[in-house]
Amino acid sequence: MSSVGLVFALVFFAWSMTPSLLPRPWYLQGVAAGICSATGYLAGVGVARFARALGLRPRWSEPTRRRGNALLAAGVGVWVPVSLLLGAHWQEQVRELVGVRSDERSYYGLVLAVAVAVAVGLRDVALLLRAASRRLAAAGSRFVPPAVARLTGAAVVTMLALLVVEGALVNGFLAVVNRLAATADRTDHPGVVRPVAPERSGSPVSRVPWKTLGKEGRAFVAGGPTAAELSEFTGRPALTPIRVYGGRSSAGSLSEVAGLVVAELERTGAFDRAVLAVVTTTGTGWVDPAATEGLEYLYGGDTAIAALQYSYLPSWAAFVADRESPQAAGAELFDQVHAARERRPPDRRPELVVYGESLGAFGGQAAFDGLGDMTTRTSGALWTGTPNSTRVWEDLTAERDPGTPQRLPVVDSGAAVRFADDPGDLDLSAPWGGSRVVYLQHATDPVVWWSPQLLTRRPDWLAEPRAPDVSPQMTWLPAITFWQLTMDLVFAADVPPGQGHHYGPVETVEAWVHVLDPPGWTAADTERYRELVEGR
Incomplete structure (x- = not known):
């Protein structure tokens, strides 16, 4: 020693x-x-x-x-x-x-x-x-x-070690994970039953076979509030929300799956609804119920939500093994839905919004060149827990107004895009623009703040005043902070709502309110929704 x-x-x-x-x-x-x-x-x-x-x-x-x-x-x-x-x-x-x-x-x-x-x-x-x-x-x-x-020997050994680690160990491990995930994809969550409503993919009249939707896709189309539940909450007649989905095995290529989803939107009359949401899923095809159900309650079911599955791998494995598929899926699905919407008369087009959480936020933002493109082609966007390496997020954070912190940047006084740890952070003095973009990102979410740059460089968010729920004793240390946040990633979502990578239904619905400003919705409605969620 x-x-x-x-x-x-x-x-x-x-x-x-x-x-x-x-x-x-x-x-x-x-x-x-x-x-x-x-x-x-x-x-x-x-x-x-x-x-x-x-x-x-x-x-x-x-x-x-x-x-x-x-x-x-x-x-x-x-x-x-x-x-x-x-x-x-x-x-x-x-x-x-x-x-x-x-x-x-x-x-x-x-x-x-x-x-x-x-x-x-x-x-x-x-x-x-x-x-x-x-x-x-x-x-x-x-x-x-x-x-x-000596130099040659060191170089050869280093190269061989990297090849062994990346090829034999990492790729071999991911291959095993992929096989296990593909097997699990054929099973179902407890209580999931094939829907009979024509507004759902996988139903008897759907063009997408039920078995091809994947485990998370079947849970998505079979779940959510019914028209009766929405009507009870709003006190008005409600519609059955439209949910369409394409599984990894529903068609041959990613483009064909996206085309099948668009065909399902046409079949269900989704383009006649008030709001149409394009969701980029996480690795397994999971769609966050907090985001989808909240949107459906806001509009009494006058909504349509479209999503597709691009992988069997869980998000962490997909992020390591294949970062291209979520981006390709996000761009392909949005572009096809947007094109279909543009073919309709301007007065018969629904509000088009986009959503993604975690790897879904990473993939969904790949559909856009930047904030201007996002606000031009959508009526709004909600991104939660965006990974640090997401290009649009990186650009906006780097271009923040002077004096605003990295964890809560303000861009152009908040005219088009706003960042929030808590929905109250969205209330800025500047007026909103026509199309609104919201980034929900907790100060304690390692998915947002993890980066290889932590190995050698202190980030701004650790040089600035800390958020109230971040330990004042936390500091940046070379290499150390990188490995600490790497360990934090493992159980990032196993914390109460509003912390870590756990974005709860109430804060998500409040974010949707800021994005869409739904007619007739009040702060009292938000509190009633909170009571509904907490009473489950």
Whole structure:
């Protein structure tokens, strides 16, 4: 063990205990601590070697070495327990901030065991790669200068390691996940029954066979409020909401699936409804009920919602393995629906809105060149939990008005687009334009704020004043913050509504109100809707 590397590892271990956006289970904290400790050890070894290359080679006597090692061991005996206690305290603080029940303090001591296992495993892999590099360098030095042989050996080993990780491990793992997901797609959620209403895809008169809709598609078309339930809420006659959907196996190509969805819209009379929403789904084809049901309650069922499935993979796997499909799906479906709408007389066109959450927001925004294109071709848009790498989101955030924070940017005084952690953030002094775009993004949502740039650069949102539900002790640390938010992603939605990646039905319906300003809807209606949701 390198003493310098061990010191760096201890520092990185302590840093990994600092709070991030969401509370982490003890085993994920252990994984993060292990990765960070291994990173610190590698950094320390690198510093020591660089110092030796500069000629800094202190020659300690054997007694001095023993005393130094004893002092380091004593430091470890104090440093590690204190770091664990502080980590437990900070995690408790984060739980209180986001409203999560505390029940893990007693398990926090197991973090050390997981961290040591992960760190040692990573160190051993690094040693194995170094040994392979040296073997290649030794063999190559018989034909080329030693310096060239060392560089070549390191490059070859690095390339082979990347090929193994990406090809054999990552792609192999994703292939298994895809097979399992495809199998699960043929099953149904409990209670899902084939609809008989002609307003639904998969019904007896639908052009889309029920079995081809996929698990999430069948749940979508079979769910939602009935006309009777909507009428009871509004006090007026209501319509059966139109829900059309195309599954991954409903047609051959993505373009053909989108064409089938448009045909379903024509069949159901969707273009005669007040509002037509194009939804880009998440990886498995899931459509958030909070967004769709809220829209249907706002308009008493005078709505149509269209969506399609482009993958069997869950969102995290689709984001890793295939970022092109959600973007292609978002653009293809919107373009075909928009073209069909444009063929109708201007006075017989429904309000056209777009929606997407998470990977759906990433894919849905690919249909547009920018904000101007979005506001020109739609009547409004609602994007929730947009991933950090979404191009339109990135551009708007970078172009925010001076003095406005990254977590709640204001663009052109909020004339066309507004960002909100809470729906109250949408109430700006400037008037809205004709077409309105809303981004819902919680300050504690790691999906929004995770980025590879966290490895080396502090983001603006951690340099600016924090949101009230973000720990004041959270700070940016090189490499550390990246791995902390990576662990946060695992359970990003397992928090109360209004926190993390959990966008609840009430805040979503309030966002729709700002986007569409539905006639006759009042603040009292929003409260009644809140009571309805909470009473379920």
